Amino acid sequence: MLNVDRMMPSNDFFIWVPLLFLCSSLLLLKTIRKQANPNNKLLPPGPPKLPLLGHLHLIGSLPHRSLSQLSKKYGPVMLLQLGSVPTIVISSAAAARELFKFHDLASCSRPLLTGSGRFSYNFVDLNLSPYGERWRELRKICMLQLFNPRRVESFQEIREEEVGRLVNSISQSSSSSSPIDLSDKLYSLTANITTRVAFGSIFSGGKLDDEHFQHVMRRAVAAIGSFSMTDFIPSFGWIIDRLNGVHERLEKSFAEMDAFFQHVVEDRINFKKSSKNEENIVDVLLRMERESSESDALKVTQDCVKALIMDIFLAGVETGASTIVWAMAELVRNPKVMKKLQDKIRSCIKEDSVKEIDLEKLEYLKMVVKEVLRLHPPAPLLPPRETISPFKLNGYDIDPKHHLHINVWAIGRDPQSWTDPEEFFPERFIESNVDYKGQNFELIPFGGGRRICPGMNMAILVVELALANLLLCFDWKPPDGMKEEDVDMEEDAIKKSPLKLIPVLSTNF
Numbered sequence: 242m243l244n245v246d247r248m249m250p251s252n253d254f255f256i257w258v259p260l261l262f263l264c265s266s267l268l269l270l271k272t273i274r275k276q277a278n279p280n281n282k283l284l285p286p287g288p289p290k291l292p293l294l295g296h297l298h299l300i301g302s303l304p305h306r307s308l309s310q311l312s313k314k315y316g317p318v319m320l321l322q323l324g325s326v327p328t329i330v331i332s333s334a335a336a337a338r339e340l341f342k343f344h345d346l347a348s349c350s351r352p353l354l355t356g357s358g359r360f361s362y363n364f365v366d367l368n369l370s371p372y373g374e375r376w377r378e379l380r381k382i383c384m385l386q387l388f389n390p391r392r393v394e395s396f397q398e399i400r401e402e403e404v405g406r407l408v409n410s411i412s413q414s415s416s417s418s419s420p421i422d423l424s425d426k427l428y429s430l431t432a433n434i435t436t437r438v439a440f441g442s443i444f445s446g447g448k449l450d451d452e453h454f455q456h457v458m459r460r461a462v463a464a465i466g467s468f469s470m471t472d473f474i475p476s477f478g479w480i481i482d483r484l485n486g487v488h489e490r491l492e493k494s495f496a497e498m499d500a501f502f503q504h505v506v507e508d509r510i511n512f513k514k515s516s517k518n519e520e521n522i523v524d525v526l527l528r529m530e531r532e533s534s535e536s537d538a539l540k541v542t543q544d545c546v547k548a549l550i551m552d553i554f555l556a557g558v559e560t561g562a563s564t565i566v567w568a569m570a571e572l573v574r575n576p577k578v579m580k581k582l583q584d585k586i587r588s589c590i591k592e593d594s595v596k597e598i599d600l601e602k603l604e605y606l607k608m609v610v611k612e613v614l615r616l617h618p619p620a621p622l623l624p625p626r627e628t629i630s631p632f633k634l635n636g637y638d639i640d641p642k643h644h645l646h647i648n649v650w651a652i653g654r655d656p657q658s659w660t661d662p663e664e665f666f667p668e669r670f671i672e673s674n675v676d677y678k679g680q681n682f683e684l685i686p687f688g689g690g691r692r693i694c695p696g697m698n699m700a701i702l703v704v705e706l707a708l709a710n711l712l713l714c715f716d717w718k719p720p721d722g723m724k725e726e727d728v729d730m731e732e733d734a735i736k737k738s739p740l741k742l743i744p745v746l747s748t749n750f
């Protein structure tokens with residue numbers, strides 16, 4: 242008789258075989274992983290990728306939004322492969338805090354991108370250049386000479402005059418009760434202030450008038466922000482860039498800006514300064530050029546002077562204008578906040594205009610500006626960084642030579658940091674110490690660490706001064722037939738459609 246019991250595997254068999262199978266599978270998985278990740282590192286998670294493209298196909302036309310969506314699934318520290326470029330994306334205040342507090346030095350370089358190289362005169366500027374001794378020296382000198390509080394204060398008259406000119410031009414149109422293009426007017430405001438601060442009031446723009454220069458500048462901002470395939474698929478991306486016009490637009494736009502700045506620099510060199518004139522930024526830069534010698538760690542050349550002027554225009558004009566435009570759009574959509582802010586300003590200011598000295602008293606205005614920068618940071622992804630040395634972030638291993646993006650837009654709308662994050666609610670800042678100066682990582686529209694925006698104080702003065710005067714002097718309505726809530730808030734790189742509103746001269750004015 243067959244002993245069925247003996248033919249049947251023992252109980253041990255049922256335990257050991259699956260166990261052995263499990264162990265060998267785990268071993269196999271570990272070996273495969275080890276081959277992909279030879280140093281046995283714990284890499285940040287990321288979605289499955291395509292050959293060659295990696296995750297490029299997942300990045301939409303508004304990268305901060307697509308990356309924010311991805312981070313909901315893969316977490317606040319993600320690893321993406323953009324073509325051939327490994328890229329870390331940070332999307333929470335906690336991860337940003339850890340980065341800025343403990344790994345700022347290890348992550349504060351900039352990648353050598355095609356557009357950055359062109360517009361920085363081959364990386365001799367401040368904003369786009371990699372970290373190193375040259376950058377450190379340049380930043381030190383610029384902080385001392387260009388962005389110090391005394392220099393910022395010295396331009397007060399220019400800011401007040403230009404805001405006054407804006408108010409006058411709006412009051413002329415206010416009698417017609419037709420909408421004005423506020424986006425356009427605010428762009429002219431920040432461009433005029435920057436032009437006067439940089440070049441002085443006697444500057445002649447050569448063949449370029451104000452309006453033409455603004456077009457040139459807008460094209461430059463678009464060109465530098467455009468995605469160059471050369472940077473991500475070097476083997477044949479350069480062919481794509483030539484076929485789709487990216488390369489040509491970049492070269493053309495750079496040539497236009499360069500010709501303009503060359504003219505400015507020559508104009509300024511030949512200009513005999515009278516002792517009464519305040520030094521403008523080009524004067525300071527040309528003095529830096531004269532004073533630096535070949536033996537200095539930092540030799541300031543004429544290209545370096547032009548590269549720094551480029552930084553100031555590309556970093557400072559659209560950012561300020563965009564902040565004021567978003568503020569006005571939010572205020573029109575939230576009439577109670579608009580009314581409260583106007584009452585506060587009008588009860589505090591008894592003159593017909595707000596001066597810079599008054600701004601300290603306008604606490605609610607400061608809350609409104611913080612709320613606007615939280616919801617609409619002009620750089621929703623901070624300019625890309627490049628890691629320099631290895632470090633651990635959120636428990637993950639981060640390697641050198643990775644691009645690193647900080648998604649300020651996602652951090653500003655993170656429910657972990659903000660109650661009702663999608664609401665425009667400036668009162669959230671009452672009795673809160675949170676500000677944008679780089680120490681509160683839930684609100685970092687000016688970035689943080691070594692690369693923090695050096696123009697922050699200058700920018701905030703312009704934004705606050707312009708807003709305070711627009712709200713003191715006028716009441717604002719959407720165009721006839723449009724309800725407040727219908728004001729379009731769609732974004733492109735900036736607010737997509739121009740903001741058109743009807744100004745009504747206030748009785749205070």
Ligand code: HEM
Pocket residue numbers: 367368369380552553556557558560561564618619620623624686687688689690691692693694695696697699700701
């Ligand atoms: C609302 C207005 C502005 C905003 C939101 C803004 C934001 C920023 C941000 C996010 C960065 C990058 C920081 C980082 O990488 O961590 C930056 C850098 C920079 N900004 Fe601004 N900015 C504004 C206005 C200005 C103005 C008016 C100027 C000049 C007058 C300026 C000059 C610069 C420069 C030179 C850098 C490069 C700093 C470096 O890499 O060392 N910005 N800005």
